Amino acid sequence: xxxxxxxxxxxxxxxxxxxxxxxxxxxxxxxxxxxxxxxxxxxxxxxxxxxxxxxxxxxxxxxxxxxxxxxxxxxxxxxxxxxxxxxxxxxxxxxxxxxxxxxxxxxxxxxxxxxxxxxxxxxxxxxxxxxxxxxxxxxxxxxxxxxxxxxxxxxxxxxxxxxxxxxxxx
Amino acid sequence: xxxxxxxxxxxxxxxxxxxxxxxxxxxxxxxxxxxxxxxxxxxxxxxxxxxxxxxxxxxxxxxxxxxxxxxxxxxxxxxxxxxxxxxxxxxxxxxxxxxxxxxxxxxxxxxxxxxxxxxxxxxxxxxxxxxxxxxxxxxxxxxxxxxxxxxxxxxxxxxxxxxxxxxxxxxxxxxxxxxxxxxxxxxxxxxxxxxxxxxxxxxxxxxxxxxxxxxxxxxxxxxxxxxxxxxxxxxxxxxxxxxxxxxxxxxxxxxxxxxxxxxxxxxxxxxxxxxxxxxxxxxxxxxxxxxxxxxxxxxxxxxxxxxxxxxxxxxxxxxxxxxxxxxxxxxxxxxxxxxxxxxxxxxxxxxxxxxxxxxxxxxxxxxxxxxxxxxxxxxxxxxxxxxxxxxxxxxxxxxxxxxxxxxxxxxxxxxxxxxxxxxxxxxxxxxxxxxxxxxxxxxxxxxxxxxxxxxxxxxxxxxxxxxxxxxxxxxxxxxxxxxxxxxxxxxxxxxxxxxxxxxxxxxxxxxxxxxxxxxxxxxxxxxxxxxxxxxxxxxxxxxxxxxxxxxxxxxxxxxxxxxxxxxxxxxxxxxxxxx
Numbered sequence: 001x002x003x004x005x006x007x008x009x010x011x012x013x014x015x016x017x018x019x020x021x022x023x024x025x026x027x028x029x030x031x032x033x034x035x036x037x038x039x040x041x042x043x044x045x046x047x048x049x050x051x052x053x054x055x056x057x058x059x060x061x062x063x064x065x066x067x068x069x070x071x072x073x074x075x076x077x078x079x080x081x082x083x084x085x086x087x088x089x090x091x092x093x094x095x096x097x098x099x100x101x102x103x104x105x106x107x108x109x110x111x112x113x114x115x116x117x118x119x120x121x122x123x124x125x126x127x128x129x130x131x132x133x134x135x136x137x138x139x140x141x142x143x144x145x146x147x148x149x150x151x152x153x154x155x156x157x158x159x160x161x162x163x164x165x166x167x168x169x170x
Numbered sequence: 171x172x173x174x175x176x177x178x179x180x181x182x183x184x185x186x187x188x189x190x191x192x193x194x195x196x197x198x199x200x201x202x203x204x205x206x207x208x209x210x211x212x213x214x215x216x217x218x219x220x221x222x223x224x225x226x227x228x229x230x231x232x233x234x235x236x237x238x239x240x241x242x243x244x245x246x247x248x249x250x251x252x253x254x255x256x257x258x259x260x261x262x263x264x265x266x267x268x269x270x271x272x273x274x275x276x277x278x279x280x281x282x283x284x285x286x287x288x289x290x291x292x293x294x295x296x297x298x299x300x301x302x303x304x305x306x307x308x309x310x311x312x313x314x315x316x317x318x319x320x321x322x323x324x325x326x327x328x329x330x331x332x333x334x335x336x337x338x339x340x341x342x343x344x345x346x347x348x349x350x351x352x353x354x355x356x357x358x359x360x361x362x363x364x365x366x367x368x369x370x371x372x373x374x375x376x377x378x379x380x381x382x383x384x385x386x387x388x389x390x391x392x393x394x395x396x397x398x399x400x401x402x403x404x405x406x407x408x409x410x411x412x413x414x415x416x417x418x419x420x421x422x423x424x425x426x427x428x429x430x431x432x433x434x435x436x437x438x439x440x441x442x443x444x445x446x447x448x449x450x451x452x453x454x455x456x457x458x459x460x461x462x463x464x465x466x467x468x469x470x471x472x473x474x475x476x477x478x479x480x481x482x483x484x485x486x487x488x489x490x491x492x493x494x495x496x497x498x499x500x501x502x503x504x505x506x507x508x509x510x511x512x513x514x515x516x517x518x519x520x521x522x523x524x525x526x527x528x529x530x531x532x533x534x535x536x537x538x539x540x541x542x543x544x545x546x547x548x549x550x551x552x553x554x555x556x557x558x559x560x561x562x563x564x565x566x567x568x569x570x571x572x573x574x575x576x577x578x579x580x581x582x583x584x585x586x587x588x589x590x591x592x593x594x595x596x597x598x599x600x601x602x603x604x605x606x607x608x609x610x611x612x613x614x615x616x617x618x619x620x621x622x623x624x625x626x627x628x629x630x631x632x633x634x635x636x637x638x639x640x641x642x643x644x645x646x647x648x649x650x651x652x653x654x655x656x657x658x659x660x661x662x663x664x665x666x667x668x669x670x671x672x673x674x675x676x677x678x679x680x681x682x683x684x685x686x687x688x689x690x691x692x693x694x695x696x697x698x699x700x701x702x703x704x705x706x707x708x709x710x711x712x713x714x715x716x717x718x719x720x721x722x723x724x725x726x727x728x729x730x731x732x733x734x735x736x737x738x739x740x741x742x743x744x745x746x747x748x749x
Contacts, residue, residue: 078252078334
């Protein structure tokens with residue numbers, strides 16, 4: 001009885017303490033590792049966000065630079081199209097302001113065209129003499145020169161016939 | 171003993187493993203400390219010695235310090251030509267802390283900035299985080315500065331408005347000042363719209379740095395929409411040339427011309443002389459900024475007889491054939507009205523009154539109408555209030571009405587021929603445009619379309635009211651055609667019927683009128699049966715000749731002749747042949 005007490009008493013606290021310390025150490029290490037991992041993730045994330053911000057700013061800067069370049073180029077083009085420049089160029093080429101205009105009385109001239117031109121904001125004396133295109137002629141012009149062959153052509157013909165049929169029904 | 175020995179051996183074993191555990195822990199701690207030291211050393215190396223070379227920080231702080239500002243909307247004429255656009259200039263500044271060799275930097279920057287080297291050196295050698303060096307340098311200079319590769323020199327782009335046509339349409343356009351604020355004209359009226367929405371940014375400036383490196387952008391910038399105008403560059407040019415020529419030819423002080431589409435109220439051209447170059451607005455006196463077409467009021471003179479006659483015809487108190495015996499004078503209130511030639515013209519028709527511009531005859535019309543009806547018609551034509559045009563600085567003119575403290579009975583007579591009433595050129599042309607437009611008064615406008623990236627706002631012509639009946643307007647148009655043929659031959663254009671009226675207005679100086687100087691004017695529209703344009707010409711204080719028929723009418727003719735070509739209007743004989 002006494003021997004069994006001797007056997008167990010001195011050992012129990014020391015072994016328990018060591019187990020406790022090892023366990024605690026393992027936990028501390030685990031927590032440290034986790035904290036380190038989390039910290040690393042946070043730092044990586046922050047770094048990526050920061051990098052992205054710089055990239056974004058670079059792109060913004062690039063966009064601003066391109067916009068400024070675009071504006072400068074537009075200004076150069078507009079400068080070249082300004083009236084004084086065009087007038088000078090026209091004079092160099094031997095042009096002069098038109099004088100003594102003569103208008104021709106065209107028989108059966110479609111007056112509606114004048115109204116059409118006006119409503120579209122088209123101006124210029126020469127345009128008034130352009131006869132209005134016949135609508136059927138416009139349709140003919142829009143048709144492709146090389147029609148598809150085979151099934152596609154047959155199907156197109158069916159569709160066009162159907163459209164024509166549908167359009168002529170009361 | 172055996173037990174003790176066993177216990178002792180177990181104790182030794184336990185202390186051995188404990189020591190081993192401690193050693194392991196010490197090893198781990200040493201490793202962690204080692205890693206921490208490596209990180210600290212690296213941080214010191216990167217932050218202090220190398221400052222993150224090539225990893226973006228320096229690239230993120232380039233010479234161009236971007237400021238995300240919105241772009242101001244462009245202004246385009248009705249044919250698509252640009253009248254106002256944006257270019258950029260650059261403000262040069264420095265962060266003296268970052269300058270490695272101030273003397274060298276000063277020497278290299280001096281010729282580019284046009285500043286003495288020692289003056290620059292004193293600026294570069296300061297202990298301040300930010301020092302401005304020069305404002306508004308050109309793109310070429312900015313590029314040259316960048317090519318120097320100097321650290322600590324910053325260039326900030328600043329928007330500069332550019333008007334590629336120079337003085338063309340300066341008054342209706344207005345200008346943009348150094349703070350990017352629009353003033354006068356369209357730039358002033360549409361300033362908030364054209365500006366767009368700039369981006370707000372918050373930045374943090376680290377100690378020792380000159381520029382913020384951490385930004386929080388709160389929103390994306392929105393560029394201002396573009397304005398497409400009713401103004402036509404070619405017509406505007408024509409009008410300005412003719413106006414400048416007339417002012418010089420007749421030795422006048424100034425002048426104004428407005429060309430308008432009477433059916434819609436669209437302003438095709440609006441010019442005043444003298445003008446200025448909005449690119450260099452700072453070089454001219456402030457008085458030139460005002461647009462006389464909308465901001466300057468004057469007594470219109472005989473041009474106003476159109477309005478009185480329209481009222482008489484519409485009210486039915488007269489017809490074109492009505493006759494009146496002109497004795498050469500008429501007493502209205504306390505004032506005796508006389509004709510400008512101080513003569514009596516005997517029995518005259520209403521058309522004669524317009525053709526000969528008889529003050530007595532037109533006073534007869536206004537007195538026949540009576541106070542209430544006459545002034546009601548004036549209000550119907552829009553006098554005494556703004557037209558509502560989309561231009562900055564419009565004034566309402568001045569109309570005295572019965573019951574007002576300044577009105578007297580004699581005003582009924584003098585107002586009938588445009589004395590004692592103050593109007594703007596725009597009010598006058600808008601009122602006469604109502605006669606051209608079958609009695610419908612339309613609101614004048616300058617912006618045809620507002621073009622955003624996705625949206626398009628089109629201005630619809632606005633009829634304010636019907637001032638007079640279509641019948642009265644047509645009768646008056648016929649009378650005005652005859653008035654031009656008989657009284658203003660210099661305004662006639664062969665092949666076209668022109669309806670119009672001259673005016674020679676006295677200029678009030680204090681309580682009296684200037685004995686010599688006048689305002690010569692003409693307002694007319696053509697073709698009379700289907701007007702495509704109406705034009706008002708006003709020449710101030712011409713000294714060669716004071717009469718509107720001699721000074722303003724020829725200017726109208728010169729403009730009208732070209733307008734028929736520019737607008738594609740064939741002569742009446744050809745135009746009406748197809749009807």
